[in-house]
Amino acid sequence: MPEPTTGPTRPPESAITPTRPLVRVTGAARHAWALLTDRPLSLYAVSVLRIGYGLLYLVFLLREFPHRDAIWGPGSPWTPDLARQLFDQTGWVSVLTLSDSRLYFELCYGAALVVSVLFLLGWRTRAVSVLFAVVVASFHARSIFMTDGGDNLVLLMALYLVLTASGRRWSLDARRARRTPAGRRRLPALPPQLGEARATLVTTVHNCGLLLIGVQVCFLYGAAGLYKVQGGTWGAGTALHYVLNLDLFQPWPALSHWADEQVLAIAVVGYLTVLLQVAFPFVLFGRLKYPVLTMLLGMHIGIAVLMGLPLFSGAMIIADAVFLPDRFWVAAGRLARRALGRTEEAQPEPAGAPEVSGALDDAGTPRGAVPQQGSPVSPVRDRP
Amino acid sequence: MLGGAATEHERTRVRSRAGNRVRRGVLNTAVALCLTTALTHIGLVFLHVAPSNAVSQRFNSQVDAWIYPLFEQNWRLFAPDPDSVNRQISARTAHTAPDGSVQVSRWTDLTAVDSSAIEHNAFPSHTSQNMLRRSWTSYVELHGGDDVPRSDRAVMMQRYLRNIAADRMAERDGKPFENIQLRVVTLPVAAPGSTDRDRRAAAAKNAETRLLPWWKVTSDA
Numbered sequence: 371m372p373e374p375t376t377g378p379t380r381p382p383e384s385a386i387t388p389t390r391p392l393v394r395v396t397g398a399a400r401h402a403w404a405l406l407t408d409r410p411l412s413l414y415a416v417s418v419l420r421i422g423y424g425l426l427y428l429v430f431l432l433r434e435f436p437h438r439d440a441i442w443g444p445g446s447p448w449t450p451d452l453a454r455q456l457f458d459q460t461g462w463v464s465v466l467t468l469s470d471s472r473l474y475f476e477l478c479y480g481a482a483l484v485v486s487v488l489f490l491l492g493w494r495t496r497a498v499s500v501l502f503a504v505v506v507a508s509f510h511a512r513s514i515f516m517t518d519g520g521d522n523l524v525l526l527m528a529l530y531l532v533l534t535a536s537g538r539r540w541s542l543d544a545r546r547a548r549r550t551p552a553g554r555r556r557l558p559a560l561p562p563q564l565g566e567a568r569a570t571l572v573t574t575v576h577n578c579g580l581l582l583i584g585v586q587v588c589f590l591y592g593a594a595g596l597y598k599v600q601g602g603t604w605g606a607g608t609a610l611h612y613v614l615n616l617d618l619f620q621p622w623p624a625l626s627h628w629a630d631e632q633v634l635a636i637a638v639v640g641y642l643t644v645l646l647q648v649a650f651p652f653v654l655f656g657r658l659k660y661p662v663l664t665m666l667l668g669m670h671i672g673i674a675v676l677m678g679l680p681l682f683s684g685a686m687i688i689a690d691a692v693f694l695p696d697r698f699w700v701a702a703g704r705l706a707r708r709a710l711g712r713t714e715e716a717q718p719e720p721a722g723a724p725e726v727s728g729a730l731d732d733a734g735t736p737r738g739a740v741p742q743q744g745s746p747v748s749p750v751r752d753r754p
Numbered sequence: 755m756l757g758g759a760a761t762e763h764e765r766t767r768v769r770s771r772a773g774n775r776v777r778r779g780v781l782n783t784a785v786a787l788c789l790t791t792a793l794t795h796i797g798l799v800f801l802h803v804a805p806s807n808a809v810s811q812r813f814n815s816q817v818d819a820w821i822y823p824l825f826e827q828n829w830r831l832f833a834p835d836p837d838s839v840n841r842q843i844s845a846r847t848a849h850t851a852p853d854g855s856v857q858v859s860r861w862t863d864l865t866a867v868d869s870s871a872i873e874h875n876a877f878p879s880h881t882s883q884n885m886l887r888r889s890w891t892s893y894v895e896l897h898g899g900d901d902v903p904r905s906d907r908a909v910m911m912q913r914y915l916r917n918i919a920a921d922r923m924a925e926r927d928g929k930p931f932e933n934i935q936l937r938v939v940t941l942p943v944a945a946p947g948s949t950d951r952d953r954r955a956a957a958a959k960n961a962e963t964r965l966l967p968w969w970k971v972t973s974d975a
Contacts, residue, residue: 403785406785433879434880437879437881447917448914452914459907513880515885515888516884516885518880522826563777567780571784571785571788574784578791578792579792581792585796589799589800593804593830594830601834603836608946609836612837613836616836616840617840617865617869618840618865620869620873621874630946633947675876678876680876680877
């Protein structure tokens with residue numbers, strides 16, 4: 371932000387009243403700057419991503435429990451030697467190739483389970499999010515020739531989530547922050563100016579991370595759609611016929627055959643798929659995003675069931691969730707609480723509940739810059 | 755006395771204002787740096803994801819240096835066209851008996867094992883859906899039409915494919931073997947509209963068979 375050049379007699383505040391012609395441009399820039407630095411945006415959405423990817427990875431690790439050695443362990447056909455040789459060529463690193471011992475691998479696998487659980491619960495979130503990214507990158511690199519688009523997306527999101535303050539909502543950290551009086555924070559307070567500067571930086575990095583996540587999902591859909599436009603079968607409306615006849619993506623052959631017989635539906639759904647994917651980046655700033663996200667959700671559920679790709683579809687659905695505003699998540703949380711019959715914790719969380727995650731502690735200064743997300747949540751004490 | 759206190763106060767104020775300005779400057783620089791890094795990342799990911807073009811060719815080395823290995827990605831999901839073939843990978847093994855005679859096993863359809871593991875399974879394992887399938891596509895990418903490895907990576911991929919097949923054959927009957935051979939039958943998916951019987955006949959008629967050379971199974975398998 372440009373520091374106003376003020377004479378020694380003029381107080382700095384008066385310099386803000388602008389009369390120059392560039393005022394519009396600077397006004398817009400100032401607005402963008404404020405958007406970037408004033409408050410962390412979409413705190414609920416990134417928390418949903420943290421919970422979603424933590425849970426998804428946990429389920430993945432547990433699902434592959436019987437095959438863990440064949441995928442990531444020393445007994446894999448992609449031997450530790452081959453993996454190390456490839457790492458030398460590509461520059462990857464993985465904690466899994468540090469030792470060939472089976473015991474070491476089992477410890478890594480166990481640690482990965484624990485890290486996934488802690489990540490999804492939001493315990494010391496910032497530090498654990500780094501560990502989660504290390505786990506996902508290590509396991510991904512070790513089994514690079516067994517991965518698919520879903521694994522790829524989970525890796526990218528795990529990396530981007532490190533930048534975000536994903537532990538401020540719906541987490542153990544948030545709960546602890548609520549219960550700890552402001553005066554009794556664990557770490558010694560920073561001097562107020564430093565604390566403020568740190569808060570601004572954390573906010574900026576968070577918002578940049580959020581931007582990366584959003585743009586990444588747009589690139590994904592945009593590329594997937596635009597590359598399809600170049601394919602003849604998508605144009606002819608027969609692409610899904612070929613997809614439905616791939617033996618390895620037919621968990622329910624009878625269902626696949628039945629769907630394959632719906633020739634017109636296949637053409638329509640194929641066209642709709644391409645259209646939705648290409649349109650995706652362009653509808654995000656209007657109301658149209660809700661029907662598009664809903665249709666994409668349906669598409670992903672269809673892929674999960676028909677093609678036996680729940681992990682891939684899950685990764686996509688969670689990524690889409692980043693585009694839902696916080697007022698949606700607040701309302702969803704309220705509904706869920708009501709459905710569960712819980713009345714406690716229905717008040718709005720304190721604005722800017724500080725992230726007390728080891729490295730990052732609030733200086734005890736009230737973060738007044740963080741307004742409430744969306745509409746205030748009214749307590750639902752009248753419900754049982 | 756009073757005047758002295760006032761100048762002292764004034765000096766502190768000036769000093770703290772200068773300090774504020776420095777702090778603001780540092781902070782604004784840091785914020786600008788964050789934003790620039792994020793935007794650079796976005797630009798480079800775009801060039802990586804987009805088809806090869808004049809810009810991405812010009813900045814090829816920068817894009818690769820930034821993207822690989824962590825941010826590598828490929829979103830050509832079923833694009834430009836989905837696969838229109840099914841590949842059936844089979845293996846057989848050879849064992850030299852102590853008397854010098856060679857026993858060659860019958861073909862085992864490894865892909866059928868994967869398919870049956872996937873059938874009626876809501877959450878198939880990567881070992882059945884991706885392992886053999888992707889090892890073969892990677893092998894073909896690196897070898898092309900013949901089976902002569904021309905790069906380190908091709909040799910590595912050949913070893914991976916051999917290990918997968920050898921592990922599965924060993925798991926299957928536990929009989930010893932020293933050599934293994936793969937056979938890959940490519941069955942095209944029939945065009946839409948044909949009946950089930952037509953389809954199978956057409957697929958069988960247009961099937962292509964690729965027989966790979968015998969590979970030695972070493973102890974690192």
